[in-house]
Amino acid sequence: MSTPWSRALRVADLVAAEPRGCGGVVVRAGAGPVRDLWLDHLRGRLRPGTPLRRMPAGIPDDRLLGGIDLAATLAAGRPVTEAGLLAEADGGLLVVPMAERLTPGTAARLAGALDTGRVPGGAPARFGLILLDEGTGDDERAPDALADRLAFHLDLAGIAWGETRAAIDDHDPSEVDEARAVDAAVADLCRAAAGLGILSLRAPLLAMRVAHRLAAEAGRATLAGADVREAARLVLAPRAMRMPPVAEETREAPPETAPGEAAPDPAEAGNTAEDGGRMDAQAESVVEAARAAIPAGLLAGFAAAGARTPPPRAGKAGALLKSVRSGRPAGTRPGHPRAGRLALIDTLRAAAPWQRLRRAEGEAGPAFRVRASDVRITRFRQRGETTTIFAVDASGSAALERLAEAKGAIELLLAEAYIRRDRVALVAFRGTAAEIVLAPTRALARARRDLAALPGGGGTPLASGLDAAADLARTVIRAGGAATVVVLTDGRANVTRSGTPGRAQAGADALDAAALLRAHAIRSILIDTAARPQDSARRLAEAMGARYLPLPYADATAMSRAIRAVG
Structure with missing residues (x-):
């Protein structure tokens, strides 16, 4: 029987088999043995040589996206670039702890790399993202722009340590699946997403990728009903915003056939148009699979959240204030040292690419030439009380x-x-x-x-x-x-x-x-x-x-x- 832990392990297997194809997974859970065990399982299923990088909190842009390697540039006398963390994760996975605290700028850079497969400098960055969401409430969660791009959403908070030791058996041998066409599978997943109240088109597209991956793992060249249903359970169910309508109990009786005439194929009969846009048996089975896998309490939580006002806070955290010399660093900008605090490393990085040109122009001065336009000062931000x-x-x-x-x-x-x-x-x-x-x-x-x-x-x-x-x-x-x-x-x-x-x-x-x-x-x-x-x-x-x-x-x-x- 399928359990939340067995589905979580199934997700880890799929992500490890094709890190970028599914986008990645949002793991909603605090630090603990259950999450560590899931990460260990994921790490063990990766193919040898697959990169697995962990992004530190507050990572600067030059380390994330890459840029000038200052030490190598000064030693070589010419610009030498270094790969950023996203480029290092190319072909593998990037783990982001405390994803609920990502700044909008960092989230936008990660989303851009997921969409294009490259960093702004042009280096390839084809990776899957593992967002470790440790938020404790509805107001603390991973950015929606990133979560929407990831196929899988896992909630490990309700899984006890004892459940992780249970046997895993996701396969029902009595289930008989017929091969289905790709367009029918897409239609079924779209209907299931609409029934679950999922508005984003990425959800059925990601579910289709997962279904193809499941079929490939089973050695099938075409999709089977089990592939589509499992993709609905793994991808669509955690995104559900409402309970899908219950399938109708009664159906039109199949037309009678004359003696010796072949009976119509049930799948083809179900695909014919019916009054009121009624779903066929295959589409209903996909919806029912997603319905059965909706996490306990998920919809009740949405209903309660919609009925109540946002949770009160002790007060605003304070408006963002600009400061020239105190607060949290927020990048750099061109300026004069008298107008702020000199960012020496960024100043040298700005000047490094122009050294060969400045020496060729015969510009007098030291071996390493810095102009006023290269000077960078640190920007700070702080919140008022x-x-x-x-x-x-x-x-x-x-x-x-x-x-x-x-x-x-x-x-x-x-x-x-x-x-x-x-x-x-x-x-x-x-x-x-x-x-x-x-x-x-x-x-x-x-x-x-x-x-x-x-x-x-x-x-x-x-x-x-x-x-x-x-x-x-x-x-x-x-x-x-x-x-x-x-x-x-x-x-x-x-x-x-x-x-x-x-x-x-x-x-x-x-x-x-x-x-x-x-x-x-x-x-x-x-x-x-x-x-x-x-x-x-x-x-x-x-x-x-x-x-x-x-x-x-x-x-x-x-x-x-x-x-x-x-x-």
């Missing part, structure tokens, strides 16, 4: 309840701030003024200590609280970060900016402070903490340009989710 600023109404009899909710939400966000560039701050307004209780921080212990000591009660200087939150947000933005202001209030102010009582003037001051937040384009959220949604809070949110969230009875978890979804 995101700071969530809570402006909490700490006045009145319900202050203790509101503060408890704010404290819980802040602690939940801080728990995730260790793995993201996020910070949290707290501004409390009560009595006659506002104060910054917690400066922007990621320190969970300090946050808990300062929050525990926060008192409540008194008047509601709402305008002062909004002004303090806006000033803090502008400070964060000027420092290169991003800020989100979260205001927890019922919108009913009773203390003016000057600290004197008066509801009418206090309300006008609050609307004026809210308009300033909107004018500075500060992203903001207003959480109405009243027992019932208040018109005053709604008007304040409109003046701020903020999202309005009436959460009168929300606990800390619900509040944290709402803030993360907006942030």
Whole structure:
């Protein structure tokens, strides 16, 4: 009986037999013994001499695609090129660990090499790709542009170590297959793909390549039904986006034949056109084979993902910022060393191809001549921090309840701030003024200590609280970060900016402070903490340009989710 592990080994056999023909395989699994065993099986099935290369994370373009060998060029006095990793993998396989973290640029270069079989410099690079996807959620997976080009998608996460020891028997000796024409097989695979909700045309094309490979392994010159069905199981089933329609139970009875007249061939009868575009028996068998091999829980996961909103995060990772001397290197560009950090190796590489020409022109200078146009400086990129600023109404009899909710939400966000560039701050307004209780921080212990000591009660200087939150947000933005202001209030102010009582003037001051937040384009959220949604809070949110969230009875978890979804 076919099992997920036996199908995984079958995929490894097919990829090893023809690395480039099937494009490769996406292996969804974390590092562990099951994945290592599968890779060992794949390595053992490769023909002797077949290249198997592993791509390191963060590989530079010159190592991936090839370029000037600087040491050899300086020694020889002429340009000497070196092969990149893609050219080294020609005729074999390239293993890409942590494929879910591939940058768009690297993914585009790999996709281009898969399509053309060459690197930009012209060197041949005909290889299969093994993407080791270690993502833990739907938002972390290998790039779709690459996964779409690979025939096989494996999920080894649900395979226990004990299952790998089980006997493998994918062949049912009682199954009788008839030879089929190539055009009929293509039509059947296309129908199966459409029934499974697969929109990409690459899927049936890759399945057809796999079917031909299966037939060749069995020593057949023509395709058999078993080849097409197994290709559907291996290639189409893991890509399924919906359950195919169930085959009709009833069929038209075959026409009666006169005595002595040959009965019509069932396969030919099935291929005749029927009312409503009904599939023939062969096509239905391909669909049923794919249906039976759909991984358990795959479609349920798609349905659940479609029904729910995207998973909330603690905040944006921060906008990409340009930096001239700090951050993560992101290639080089022509420039002057005063405008950035000199990239010496890339500068020498840019100058190396022109050395013979410059010496022939009689240019004076050292043996190795570098011009200003050869100078390269390193480009850097870094992400700015995101700071969530809570402006909490700490006045009145319900202050203790509101503060408890704010404290819980802040602690939940801080728990995730260790793995993201996020910070949290707290501004409390009560009595006659506002104060910054917690400066922007990621320190969970300090946050808990300062929050525990926060008192409540008194008047509601709402305008002062909004002004303090806006000033803090502008400070964060000027420092290169991003800020989100979260205001927890019922919108009913009773203390003016000057600290004197008066509801009418206090309300006008609050609307004026809210308009300033909107004018500075500060992203903001207003959480109405009243027992019932208040018109005053709604008007304040409109003046701020903020999202309005009436959460009168929300606990800390619900509040944290709402803030993360907006942030």
